[in-house]
Amino acid sequence: MDTKALQQLGLTETESKVYLALLELGPSLAGQLSRKTGLHRRNIYDITERLIQKGIIGYILKNNRRFFEASSPERLKEIIEEKQKSLSEILPQLNELYNQAKEKQETNFYKGTEGLKTIFQDQLESKEILILGASSEAFEILPFYFKWYDKDRVKRRIKTRIIANKRFNKPIPLSEIRYLPEKYANPLAINIWNDKVAIILWKAPPLAIVIKQQEIADSYKKYFELIWKMAKKN
Numbered sequence: 001m002d003t004k005a006l007q008q009l010g011l012t013e014t015e016s017k018v019y020l021a022l023l024e025l026g027p028s029l030a031g032q033l034s035r036k037t038g039l040h041r042r043n044i045y046d047i048t049e050r051l052i053q054k055g056i057i058g059y060i061l062k063n064n065r066r067f068f069e070a071s072s073p074e075r076l077k078e079i080i081e082e083k084q085k086s087l088s089e090i091l092p093q094l095n096e097l098y099n100q101a102k103e104k105q106e107t108n109f110y111k112g113t114e115g116l117k118t119i120f121q122d123q124l125e126s127k128e129i130l131i132l133g134a135s136s137e138a139f140e141i142l143p144f145y146f147k148w149y150d151k152d153r154v155k156r157r158i159k160t161r162i163i164a165n166k167r168f169n170k171p172i173p174l175s176e177i178r179y180l181p182e183k184y185a186n187p188l189a190i191n192i193w194n195d196k197v198a199i200i201l202w203k204a205p206p207l208a209i210v211i212k213q214q215e216i217a218d219s220y221k222k223y224f225e226l227i228w229k230m231a232k233k234n
Contacts, residue, residue: 009076010083011056014039018047019056022070027060029067055079106212112205113142119191119198119208120149124156126193130224133189134164134177137202150174163224163231178231192220 003016011019014037021036022028030048034041048068051057056075059068110116123129139146153160154174162177165185191198195214201207211217 006076009080014043014047015051015056018044019051019070022057022068023073027067027069029065033068108210108212110208110210113145116142116200116206116208117145119200119210120145122196123191123193124149124152124158126158128193129153129158129160130192130221131160131162131164131189132192132220132224132227133186134162134168135185135187135189135202136166136168137187138189138200139169141202141204141206161224161228163227178228178233180227180231190220190224192217192224 001020003011003013003020006016006019007013017037017039018033021033025032025036028036030041030044033039033044033048037044039047048057048059052059055071056079057068057070059066061067110119150173158174160172160175162172162175163180164177165180165182167179168177187202189200189202191200195217196210196212197217197220198208198210
């Protein structure tokens, strides 16, 4: 029998050879196993010790000589079931660690109008939205979307503070707007909400990078507050 099947169950190649030899020979001395497997006798003792610890073989003493004997192959099934049980017990903790690490930082890239709609939809789950460098190009790329978006935002009473470079043609409800000199105008905008930061390039097709990490969002919020104090109200 090929040892590969046993190796897939967690045994090494040499452990598989020794176990198969014991199944064929029955109770055997180390010397017999060495001749059957072609492994050095010194290695046989190390291998059988590991197999004993795994519960796959045992031994009996006859005239102070150690005869090794294979456990029933059913023991292999029991070992796998024990490992599955152990994994099931620790799996919730492993998943928790995985999810915690995933929540710490997550970066996603979006391209096109539908991707941007996903970003703005997520903003409607926040209490306040900060926009640095709001661009009028946004209304050109999503000409009908923001009417619905602002209506839903107002309904949820989500305030927004905006730092813009150009005057908007129409008022934005439930918003406070301040301005920087128009010479700083560019198609790049930064949206900050909850633990996320979206860097949006308002060009056709629009591009966006969304970073989810509390520390990064907090840093951008501090930067926004600094610029907010410098920006003019009218």
